[in-house]
Amino acid sequence: MTFKLLGCLSAWIPARRAAATPPIEALRESAAEPRGxxxxxxxxxxxxxxxxxxxxxxxxxxxxxxxxxxxxxxxxxxxxxxxxxxxxxxxxxxxxxxxxxxxxxxxxxxxxxxxxxxxxxxxxxxxxxxxxxxxxxxxxxxxxxxxxTDVRDGLQADLVVTSATADFPTIDPTLAGRITELPDVDAVAALSVTEGIVAGKAEAVGGIDPTTLPTMFDLDPIAGDLADLSAGGVAVVGDDPTLLGDTLAIEFERSTLEAPIVAVVARSTGGFEAPLYFVDRQTLDTLVGRLLDARLFVGLADGAVADADEDVRALVRATPGAFFETRAEHVANSGSGxxxxxxxxxxxxxxxxxxxxxxxxxxxxxxxxxxxxxxxxxxxxxxxxxxxxxxxxxxxxxxxxxxxxxxxxxxxxxxxxxxxxxxxxxxxxxxxxxxxxxxxxxxxxxxxxxxxxxxxxxxxxxxxxxxxxxxx
Structure with a gap:
């Protein structure tokens, strides 16, 4: 019905113009369009x-x-x-x-x-x-x-492990622990991502360790303290510090989180659908179940970059759904999605x-x-x-x-x-x-x-x- 209506509307002006053409003019072999x-x-x-x-x-x-x-x-x-x-x-x-x-x-x-x-x-x-x-x-x-810009300005980790696809987390959650056990690895910060409903709109929600992730990726807090996430709070990506202290409701598939906003950060972790809200990883696992990781940020000990690079690369290569990137590679590939x-x-x-x-x-x-x-x-x-x-x-x-x-x-x-x-x-x-x-x-x-x-x-x-x- 819509296409019929559009077709009739598109033919209306030519039809009106044809009907207004004088009979003698219509007998010409070609139309004489007015120049004015x-x-x-x-x-x-x-x-x-x-x-x-x-x-x-x-x-x-x-x-x-x-x-x-x-x-x-x-x-x-x-x-x-x-x-x-x-x-x-x-x-x-x-x-x-x-x-x-x-x-x-x-x-x-x-x-x-x-x-x-x-x-x-x-x-x-x-x-x-x-x-x-x-x-x-x-x-x-x-x-x-x-x-x-978020990735270039915020990334502090030496290595990054990414998911096989940009849309879904695919990293085995045990991989972070295995990488941490390597002798030349200083710290590993995992990021899990799920979808929640905030004010009637589907948004990406990230689960992080509030003590480890800030050392691997600077979220640039402008108000509050990310450490308060461990008490059940929420961090919001934005530029309005007055949000601090407000109560935010996030609806998941089988549960709802109502928590105070304890931090406002200026940047997210990068990616096509970067999280706009962050909660403590353990809190998120309790609400939605154990999630696969979307990204791992790996910090290496000083002077051990070359050796640790190969050890982490081999471990990631043996884990399905995980891809290894150096810091430079991750910055270059940040817009691939x-x-x-x-x-x-x-x-x-x-x-x-x-x-x-x-x-x-x-x-x-x-x-x-x-x-x-x-x-x-x-x-x-x-x-x-x-x-x-x-x-x-x-x-x-x-x-x-x-x-x-x-x-x-x-x-x-x-x-x-x-x-x-x-x-x-x-x-x-x-x-x-x-x-x-x-x-x-x-x-x-x-x-x-x-x-x-x-x-x-x-x-x-x-x-x-x-x-x-x-x-x-």
Missing amino acids: VSPARTASGLVLAAVAIAGGAVAVVRSNATWVMLVAVIVPALVLCGPAIVTAASRGSARVARRVAGVGGSIAAGNLAASPRRSASTALALMLGTAMVTMFAVFASSLTSAVG IAAFRNFIDGMLLLAGFIALLGVANTTALAIDERSGGLGLLRAVGATRRELRRIVRLEVALLSFVAASIGIAVAVGLGWALIDVAGGTEIPSVVVPWPRLAATLVVAVAAGVAAAAWPAFRVSRVPVLELAGRNH
Whole structure:
């Protein structure tokens, strides 16, 4: 039912436009799209764009996620302003295009303004596709940076034993004791992780030894004392010291913990889903049963790194579900879980981008067919097939550049507002991956040109007299 409704809505505007076409005009072999852009349409789009920008600014200033919803009106704003943007881009790029590609560049820039609505609809698909890629790139880079910063700043252990998967603890809980018995090992701090419900939301809860773990990983306490966890308290990851003393309820599958907040810490232990709450390991085992370990932090005696490294490595290698890492390796791999998730999303976005490029190819083919008479005249006055193909490719390249640039700019602004307002302690700062965005821009332009290659080749093979004889 939803898809039928969306299909009807998407066909409503073309149907209205077709019904309003005069009968004589409808008898033409190709449509004559008006070159002018409605001032009312452009003004409406600018108003919506101002509302979107204001909503994002207020959301950041007030740290209120409700205002971020206003940013969504940027999409209809782009739809309304699309023809005006294309026309402005055509005029602004004409001089540069002529310097770069000569007369063919001027013709390509002028062709954008010849059908501003059609060009704008083509650009919109590229804008949205590029914006999705950019949004996720900003989110993933910010999250990766946050995770990596926690590990780089907090890790003090010499060696780390990690689970076989980033999602589930898989380390035998007896491994920590066996590593501790090695002669060159100074201390071992185990971390277990389970899921609990806090204020109706599922959160990761970590079980630690409050005396050993702070020597292996600095959680950066800003209020309270982690040693009080042994008395049944809870430590919270955050930046609000006034939480100290409040009672927190954590619901597990078969039990509930109601305990005072005895410490507030500035960082967690790193990882894709790092714990936001810490309790004493023995308390957690009593509530949910004996858990497998998610991570082991190993401290070595001074001067014994090389020998102990091999002993711990051999012991871990003989234990299923456990992986050995040096300190440098663990810091480098701290964002591996996010990278795997990012690769999956990139694959989905690549598929969406491919579908958008099919639309670009189809729209370009239609636009070429409508301008076949003009292209035939170019051939008649001396333009070669190669020059004709070049004009078409330059036109699509300019359109792709404008669309991708706007998509990236909009997504960076929206991503900045969303992360700043809703990132919380998990994503404390925004990181914009400029090199990746520059590569996205280049790929978007190259993909647009590739999508236009077949329509350009096809029109270049049509005989001159047939092209010139078509109405336009």
